[in-house]
Amino acid sequence: MAQKFVTRKEDYSKWYNELVYRADLAEHSDVRGCMVIKPYGYAIWEKMKNQLDIMFKETGHSNAYFPLFIPKSYLSKEASHVDGFAKECAVVTHYRLKNAEDGSGVVVDPDAKLEEELIVRPTSETIIWNSYKNWIQSYRDLPLLINQWANVVRWEMRTRLFLRTAEFLWQEGHTAHATKQEAIEETEKILHLYADFVESYMATPVLKGTKTEAERFAGAEETYCIEALMQDGKALQAGTSHFLAQNFAKAFDVKFADKEGKLEYVWATSWGVSTRLMGALIMTHSDDQGLVLPPKIAPLQVVAIPIYKNEDQLNEICKHFKALENKLKALGVSFKLDDDDNRRPGWKFAEYESKGVPIRLAMGPRDLENGKVELARRDTRTKEIFDFNGIETYIKSLLTEIQESLFNRALEHRTTNTHLVDSYEDFKKQIKKGGFFMAHWDGTKETELLIKEQTQATIRCIPYNAPEETGKCMVTGKESKRRVVFAKAY
RNA sequence: CGGGAUGUAGCUUAGUCCGGUUAAAGUGCUGGUCUGGGGGACCAGAGAUCGGGAGUUCGAAUCUCCCCAUCCCGACCA
Incomplete structure (x- = not known):
């Protein structure tokens, strides 16, 4: 009996939460607004992180590490910066605990009050620029x-797994340049x-643009961003780069x-992407059966499940799969043989489907006899029987095909949910259904x-390099030079 | 912080209105037998100070008060 899970149509937000649990990505911790990222979820984050790290280094960046704590006074040195973050900062006021006199546990030692409170970084511009002064x-x-x-903390009022958590993991780039032009180029x-x-690895199409x-x-002075459209028609800011x-x-x-x-004063940029990308990934590709992962960031690309009635059959099937493993390894494809005898095949099928493994192989006595193997695609949920010999070549090319097909599917979804609107009445009606709306704004x-x-x-966003198109603001009727993108957002 | 709801085994919940044996079920977990091509069946077991505290009562998961936490709707969200 298949277990019943909430579908996207029934309750999108419940579907999202259930999926995160079911795919074993993360769970709520006892600390409000914070999550535990479980090994499988972390493995996906590591795939993203590793690739981004390569790309940062290819473009000349080096990694460093700055403190978690920021003296309170630093934050207020840049006026608009403190305004933006002051309301969501965690503050360290003491450095010691002591046993309560009534034996009820530990209490904050009032004698251990810090002279200057420390802020747990919500972002590191201030502490980093304080170092740059000397560098x-x-x-x-x-x-x-x-x-x-690093990890950062923003005391959000309402949180959602991966999309908005009080503590999250991210990377933050901080660069300094001699000229304005060079800093803008970096941004x-x-x-x-x-x-x-995001497009090549996560197979998620994004709009590039600048923020209002x-x-x-x-x-x-300028914030550039990439915006993705989720399956429920809401937009998700996937990354920002600031001049x-x-x-x-x-x-x-x-x-x-x-x-x-x-x-001269130096010119600066900062930019970041966070574990929120996990949310983007989930909500772009996954279906009612669970997670769907693009091959390029799937921690496991191919799983093999033996079906057998006795030990001899198992051994014979495993021999075949182990030979295949070596061939796939040589082709750079990750592979796992799940010969765990404690789980039955049906359970494994459902399990790997929940976790979004792109390709699943199954071999039983019938296939063994005929030299065949069953191959199931996670993205289309189709399965076919193939000759076992030479299957590695097909798998290699199929992974590429799946990667492309996921991107195309997401792009098609975005295209059909992107609309031009000119009247505010139309806009108000249509926006309820979700999607991107290109409209004039004064x-x-x-x-x-x-x-x-x-x-x-x-x-x-205001689309990057968008062609000029004169029109009238849909609300006020004033002149507008180009359309901007409206949406309801996460 | 305002409005609403909920807290019972690892998880999902029944029981609460109307107080009364040893707090119930599904799932998960442990051991075993049969099984194995889409989340198996049966048997046996472990697992709960009923969110916390105080009170009413012969007796509280159930009634009263206080506290805490979480979720949903607002407000907030580089």
Whole structure:
């Protein structure tokens, strides 16, 4: 009997939560808003992390590590930055506990109060720029291209597994440049790097663009972003790259001497992607049977399940699969033979399907006799019988095909759910169904806010390099030079 | 922080309104036998201070009060 799980149609948000548990990705911890990332979930994150790390290094960046704690005073050095984060900071006020006098356990020792409170980093601009002040003196020290893999804490009011947690894992790049132009180029380079990664590896199509002033990072002059459309029609911000101008250089007094010996403030960028990408991955490809993983980031690409009635059959089947394992290994394909005798085949089928393993092989006495193997595709949920000999070549090419087909499927979903709208009445009606809406906007904060209040939709981005198209703002009728992308977002 | 709901075995829940044997079931877990081509069957077992505290009562999972936690809807969300 197949266990009954909630479908996407019945309750999308419940489906998401159940899937995270069922695929063994993560679970809620006893700490509010925090999650435990389980080994399988972490393995997927590691695949993403490793690939991104390669790409950062290929583009000249180095990894470093800065402290978890930030002196409270640092945060307030950049005015808009503190405004953006102050409301969600965890604060360390004491450094010691002691036994309660009534024996009820440990209590905070009031004598151990910190002179200056420490903030648990919500992001590291301030502590990093405080170091950069000492690292940068001359144009010869630039550009400085640093990345950090870390955890950060943002005390969110409401949390969801992977999509918004109080503590999350991410990478944050922080670069310093001699010229404005170079810093902007870096910001854009990372935008394209992120888009390339999310599309090529996660098979998730993204829109590239810039944020409106209202949605911009606290302390940035320009925020570039990639936006993905989830299956339920909501948008998910998958990554951001910020042009920080000289804001942090001025706040932390970071100047360099140029070739003429003149002192200038340096130009900065910062950029990050987080474990939220896991949420994007889940909500882009998965179905009512569970997780669906693109081969390039699946921790396991091929699983083999033997079906047998006795030990001899098992041994014979395992011999075949072990030979295949070596061939696949040579082709760079990850493979696991699940010969665990405690689980029956049907259970294993369901299990690996839940976990999104792209290809499943099964071999039983019938196949053994005929030299065949059954191959099931996770993405299409189809299965076929193939000759066992030479199956490795087919598997190798099929993985590529699955990767492409997942991307195309997601792209098609986005295309059919992207609409041009010109009247606000239409917009208000259609936005309820979800999707991306390309509409004209007069460029004012007031209009943006009004739309958000009335429809809960926000401007996800002003498309990057979008062709100019004159039109009239759908709300105020004022002039507009190009369409922007509206959606309800996570 | 406002509105609503919930807390009973690892998990999902019944029992609570109307107090009364040893707190029940499914699933999961342990051992065993049969099995094995889509989440197996049977047998035996372990597993709960009924979220915490105080009170009412001969007697509390059940009634009263206080506290805590979680979830949903708002507000908030680089």
